[in-house]
Amino acid sequence: MGDKKKGFQLNEKQLGYLMVLPALILIFAITLWPVAQSFYNSMFDYRLNDPTRNQTTLSYQIDMERYADNYFFYERDIESLLSEVEGTEMEDRIAEIQTQIDEYHQQIVTSDNLAEQYAIVDEMVTNFEPVNDNDLRYGEISNNFSEEYTEILESATEDISEFQMATDDEELGEQLASAGNTIDQLDRALIRPNFIGLSNYGKYLTEGRTWDAMWNTIFFTVVSVFFELIIGLAVAIVINRAFIGRGAVRAAVLIPWAIPTAVSAMMWSYLYDGQFGIVAHYFHQLGLISDSSILLSTGSGAMFSVILADVWKTMPYMALLLLAGLQTISESLYEAAEVDGAGKFQQFLYITLPMLKSAILVALLFRTLDAFRVFDLIYVLTGGGPANSTESVSVYAYQVLFAQQNFGEGSVLSVIMFLSVAIISILFIKLIGSDLFEDKKGKS
Amino acid sequence: MRKKAGLPFYIFLSIFIFVTMFPFLWVFLTSIKPQGEIFGGYSWFTTDPTFQSYINAIETRPLFRYMWNSIAVSTLTTVIAISVASLSAYSITRLPIKFKGTILGIVLAAAMFPQIAIISPIFNLIQGLGLRNSYMGLVIPYITISLPLAIWILATFFKKIPFELEESAKLDGATPFQTFRKIIFPLAAPGVFTTAILVFIAAWNEYLFALTINSDDNWRTIPVGLSMYQSQYTIPWGDITAATVLVTIPIVVIVLIFQRRIVAGLTSGSVKE
Known part of the structure; x- marks a missing residue:
């Protein structure tokens, strides 16, 4: 063995640590880390079969795919609803709902971190492509903003369903139901934090x-x-x-x-x-x-x-x-x-x-x-x-x-x-x- | 206690062997009975032995596919676990590193982990990697079972090799890794082989991960596949007993050939010499 090669020889101790390393990494990655994750998961309302709770999140998130998909239907529904209710006492409230939702929607699609993501997902949704990449599909939105937005969406859904109860007009009732449903779907696209502390315990x-x-x-x-x-x-x-x-x-x-x-x-x-x-x-x-x-x-x-x-x-x-x-x-x-x-x-x-x-x-x-x-x-x-x-x-x-x-x-x-x-x-x-x-x- | 073995002893022994073997015996006797006899009466021996149940067992379910899956998963697990474990076991027993006690403690703790405590994050991990219904999807979680087991047993075997051999190799100018590869590993080969058999059997028998991760019928392993023979309305005992006989044969062959080694491996961890 040449002298040059000898310079790279590990001594016994270094070799020893190097030899235990792979086993320790594997044990850490597939035994210790999963146990820590089980601890973490146990503090969430985390269900695989419920799309609004199928991941653990500490802050509000937006399901872009769902949001973009439903926003398309929402725009159509609200427009036709608005022309239908013209001249009735519902007009003011429906118009107000439209302005409010539009204001918050604009904030999402023009915000620094979400605008580009939204554009890509919207394009995919229009082409009927599924969004499988979770990084692309879910976006972070601030808690304050989401709380305000979900409140608006919830009260809008509520009011529209009240209008629907009150009306005798069948066609109008159907339009109200459809608009209420799409607004409710927008609300569901905003994923609430599902951290629940120790209540599962x-x-x-x-x-x-x-x-x-x-x-x-x-x-x-x-x-x-x-x-x-x-x-x-x-x-x-x-x-x-x-x-x-x-x-x-x-x-x-x-x-x-x-x-x-x-x-x-x-x-x-x-x-x-x-x-x-x-x-x-x-x-x-x-x-x-x-x-x-x-x-x-x-x-x-x-x-x-x-x-x-x-x-x-x-x-x-x-x-x-x-x-x-x-x-x-x-x-x-x-x-x-x-x-x-x-x-x-x-x-x-x-x-x-x-x-x-x-x-x-x-x-x-x-x-x-x-x-x-x-x-x-x-x-x-x-x-x-x-x-x-x-x-x-x-x-x-x-x-x-x-x-x-x-x-x-x-x-x-x-x-x-x-x-x-x-x-x-x-x-x-x-x-x-x-x-x-x-x-x-x-x-x- | 080197007592003489008398007649009462052999009677006891026969009863013991009969009791432990009875379930296998009965399952075998059932598997060659015609359908009518299985579901009527408890006679031991059939007068009309038939292989019909074996044919049904193979035709109703992909039994050979299950076997092949089990062989592939267990072999891959064994190879990976032994190669990683032999390095660390060598280092722990024969190289001057610190924290040996801590490392062995972590290994033992990992061996004792209940699989149910890690199953959901592992399921998410395998799902995320897109490895559900594949061999690697089971080999990765099986590392948690097999690696600590392999390190634990290998450490005992490596410990038994005389230390003088390494010292003379060192004097002759061999590097530590050369010593490991050319001197210790060949000497430890029987121990490595024994460990490999035990790891193989452990992987072969695993149920919980196999049940949850490889849920597609084509990727099921033997234990899971066999437990799915019961249909909703009837339990086809003829098919089940025949399938049981078929899947037990490989294990019986391994045990019969390697029984001394298996016993050596099983007892190495618990008895000090």
């Missing part, structure tokens, strides 16, 4: 369904992780010995873990089916349940079914982690205990458990967080039903976000999930201590 924190979902999630997490731990530990202890057929056991343990949760949920929904399900049938035959449809059609039956399916899928994984921990415990400890006359149970209590403590805590941490955010199992197996009795917070959040398309309110539930998970992690990491990282750091 107020709504969801006082709502029964949120707390029911939280209770379901906690109940599901605690019960299924508890059984996974107990059964997993028992299985690990029993199979921690030399025997023929280890490979078969390993495969039997890994396959439920490896298949997608959604696929196992589909399998269990067949096994639990009230009419054709074999598990439901056998449980009924054994007298465990009074009717084979109970498993999926009653609240407690459905919760039991979800937990059983989860234990089936993840208990083997737990057993595997604990088995690996058991295998690191030295044989001599047990031999010494035997010599001292300790019984099997005492050996378990005083050797196995303390030696396994960190493996158990780490397994519990990962499993608890995994169970807490449960979505696919419940969504596919019960859909959260019957009557929301198995709905977890994740499932509820999904329903609000995507079925109702309400990103503002749904984000409240996202934030609640995030905070709950943060609290659980902090508690566990306090218990485990920082040695979770220590063994990975290497030499520094």
Whole structure:
């Protein structure tokens, strides 16, 4: 390597920072930043399916496409209305409306920041081209101006609808309705700020369904992780010995873990089916349940079914982690205990458990967080039903976000999930201590 | 506890394996039954095995398309996650940088993030990029799941490689990057491979992002596609069981071939040696 090239060599430290950088940027961009955005969105009245609220905005905005499109119809409607009402008592008011709207409209189309944008959009609208570029479509307008303008538009709509009520003339009524409608459309093109502070939180924190979902999630997490731990530990202890057929056991343990949760949920929904399900049938035959449809059609039956399916899928994984921990415990400890006359149970209590403590805590941490955010199992197996009795917070959040398309309110539930998970992690990491990282750091 | 394995032990073992395997067994037995038997009676074995359900499963839904989508998305995710993660895991375990604890903390925190907390901004991002119903539309959000997982497991494997190797390479005049590429990476290859399998399975199994982002039937992945087999009025259990068998086969093959590696990878993060 020539001397010239050596000048460009990074030293170890610089190279090290350079190597972690891509991962940190990615984690920041697609994990941390979206969480911050969820926080932000949760403070807005933000609905995807409502064109006046389908983005978050702190100040007034104008939807140019809608405005330009409707202004064209408005001009036509008001002109013909004006000629119709000539000589009646409505004339003054209609003329006043026209002057007012015209005054504000001129301010928009001649203003420094919007004039050019308006001209482009107006041209596109005239040619029936859709305006897909959001920077072009939405413009900023000052709050004072918009408040005055929307007030004028609103009172104009109101007055015209009063005129419409009062008149007996059918043709005039129709013209009034049409003009009132276009003015109302102009008003809607002015997008109001949809920042609403913490009122979404107020709504969801006082709502029964949120707390029911939280209770379901906690109940599901605690019960299924508890059984996974107990059964997993028992299985690990029993199979921690030399025997023929280890490979078969390993495969039997890994396959439920490896298949997608959604696929196992589909399998269990067949096994639990009230009419054709074999598990439901056998449980009924054994007298465990009074009717084979109970498993999926009653609240407690459905919760039991979800937990059983989860234990089936993840208990083997737990057993595997604990088995690996058991295998690191030295044989001599047990031999010494035997010599001292300790019984099997005492050996378990005083050797196995303390030696396994960190493996158990780490397994519990990962499993608890995994169970807490449960979505696919419940969504596919019960859909959260019957009557929301198995709905977890994740499932509820999904329903609000995507079925109702309400990103503002749904984000409240996202934030609640995030905070709950943060609290659980902090508690566990306090218990485990920082040695979770220590063994990975290497030499520094 | 090097106990002898007696007869009671093997009985326990058989029951254990039977219970964990029973759902698969039953689903398989159902998938080869003729329609009439599926919806009448609970007999275990059919006397008249048929592949009709398999034919229906493939004809009513684009099952192979789902499989192909899953393979493409999972492979792309694995390649990206492993290449980015191996750099950072190497740096964290073997180079003299500061803030290692903080970086690992961020990685672990990212691994624990509930997907539901980020789904709406991610949805907006993918929508804005025009990537809904495409492979990259899923690969980007899958980075949040796979990257922390890959860094976490790779760090354990890199840690196990003796440090003397690097020191002698340094003495021989190799640059740090050469050391990484020519010495550490080949030695860590088995660990990298193990991590790749785990990342692949994690991406293969993901449901929430796949459900919301790729909503077009042609772009659905296996878990989402399979969960859509139920129609509004009837549940075609024959088709569903046959489809389940078909989509489970690739995973079973991977598990059977790589079981030792998978176990090593799964337990590496939780057990200290």
